[in-house]
Amino acid sequence: MEDFFxxxxxxxxxxxxxxxxxxxxxxxxxxxxxxxxxxxxxRVVFVSGVGCSxxxxxxxxxxxxxxxxxxxxxxxxxxxxxNPDLKVIVFTGDGDLxxxxxxxxxxxxxxxxxxxxxxxxxxxxGMTGGQASTTTPHRAFSTxxxxxxxEFPFDLAELAVTAGANYVARxxxxxxxxxxxxxxxxxxxxxxxxxxxASPCPTGFGRRNKMGDPKQMYEWLKIxxxxxxxxxxxxxxPVDLNISGQITIGEFVDRNRPSLGSMLKSMMNxx
Amino acid sequence: MQxxxxxEYCKGCQLCIIVCPRHVIEEGKELSERGYAPPIVxxxxxxxxxxxxxxxxxxxxxxxxxxxxHALEWDERPGGQQGVDQE
Numbered sequence: 237m238e239d240f241f242x243x244x245x246x247x248x249x250x251x252x253x254x255x256x257x258x259x260x261x262x263x264x265x266x267x268x269x270x271x272x273x274x275x276x277x278x279r280v281v282f283v284s285g286v287g288c289s290x291x292x293x294x295x296x297x298x299x300x301x302x303x304x305x306x307x308x309x310x311x312x313x314x315x316x317x318x319n320p321d322l323k324v325i326v327f328t329g330d331g332d333l334x335x336x337x338x339x340x341x342x343x344x345x346x347x348x349x350x351x352x353x354x355x356x357x358x359x360x361x362g363m364t365g366g367q368a369s370t371t372t373p374h375r376a377f378s379t380x381x382x383x384x385x386x387e388f389p390f391d392l393a394e395l396a397v398t399a400g401a402n403y404v405a406r407x408x409x410x411x412x413x414x415x416x417x418x419x420x421x422x423x424x425x426x427x428x429x430x431x432x433x434a435s436p437c438p439t440g441f442g443r444r445n446k447m448g449d450p451k452q453m454y455e456w457l458k459i460x461x462x463x464x465x466x467x468x469x470x471x472x473x474p475v476d477l478n479i480s481g482q483i484t485i486g487e488f489v490d491r492n493r494p495s496l497g498s499m500l501k502s503m504m505n506x507x
Numbered sequence: 508m509q510x511x512x513x514x515e516y517c518k519g520c521q522l523c524i525i526v527c528p529r530h531v532i533e534e535g536k537e538l539s540e541r542g543y544a545p546p547i548v549x550x551x552x553x554x555x556x557x558x559x560x561x562x563x564x565x566x567x568x569x570x571x572x573x574x575x576x577h578a579l580e581w582d583e584r585p586g587g588q589q590g591v592d593q594e
Contacts, residue, residue: 260574
């Protein structure tokens with residue numbers, strides 16, 4: 237793959253995303269990681285649910301399934317079990333993965349199903365008009381929380397670590413080089429690999445929190461993120477960090493537990 | 508080589524300006540056909556890739572990776588020759 241438009245569809249360009257949206261940055265980073273690995277484009281399936289981030293497979297020149305809201309991981313589990321040769325890549329957002337498909341996410345991590353999940357976390361339901369999602373920070377404003385969000389946000393990466401995923405990392409869109417490295421590792425990993433990207437949403441989230449300019453949202457992401465090494469050095473609890481409106485970034489886990497597909501294969505060979 | 512802004516794809520979010528560590532790109536004032544103001548490459552000689560002429564060997568590339576609309580691309584001619592028409 238020499239050119240960017242060998243992977244993406246030039247006839248659908250420019251994209252429908254708002255100016256300053258982080259989804260385009262993730263698409264750039266995914267192209268870099270994917271093109272370096274030399275994976276056959278005909279043996280890859282892209283699965284997505286509903287949301288801004290789930291529109292990415294529509295721009296890719298490969299097979300894709302657009303499923304119902306929150307059910308992307310359930311469909312991807314079925315795909316990887318029915319045809320183990322396929323490489324299943326899921327693009328999803330925080331509302332799709334954390335709120336509506338929350339249970340599918342927990343149990344796909346627990347089963348260690350063979351798939352790569354890229355979650356673009358923009359802290360809000362961007363496509364439907366800026367409602368508060370499970371990852372909206374404490375005291376942030378949105379359409380459904382006009383006096384500030386009373387609830388505390390959900391840490392998707394910590395959840396995946398606890399539930400038993402093989403590879404978990406989280407970066408912001410400012411850390412493009414680290415994000416490419418993590419995506420490359422996640423793509424070659426067997427079992428459930430999960431990369432969360434903290435992304436700006438200037439239209440849905442920023443305008444209601446005095447950050448309507450994409451530049452202000454980037455500054456906010458820089459202030460908001462703490463490196464994992466730094467938080468470990470200061471003995472900071474991830475829940476306490478979440479309450480104060482901060483997130484940890486870095487590689488959380490990298491292990492080689494047997495995946496669901498390989499366990500099933502060994503069971504079938506024994507009988 | 509230097510970066511070139513494709514005004515057909517650019518949406519004027521100005522993220523390339525704030526992520527560039529060497530301040531190569533500056534805010535533009537003129538509106539494009541689609542009504543956005545694309546940035547201008549004002550100091551291309553400050554770029555880390557100014558003396559390279561192969562995009563596969565480019566370093567940094569933070570602006571290209573950040574641009575959400577793929578509006579930035581490399582002009583592969585060596586530094587100083589981009590403005591000159593080749594006959």
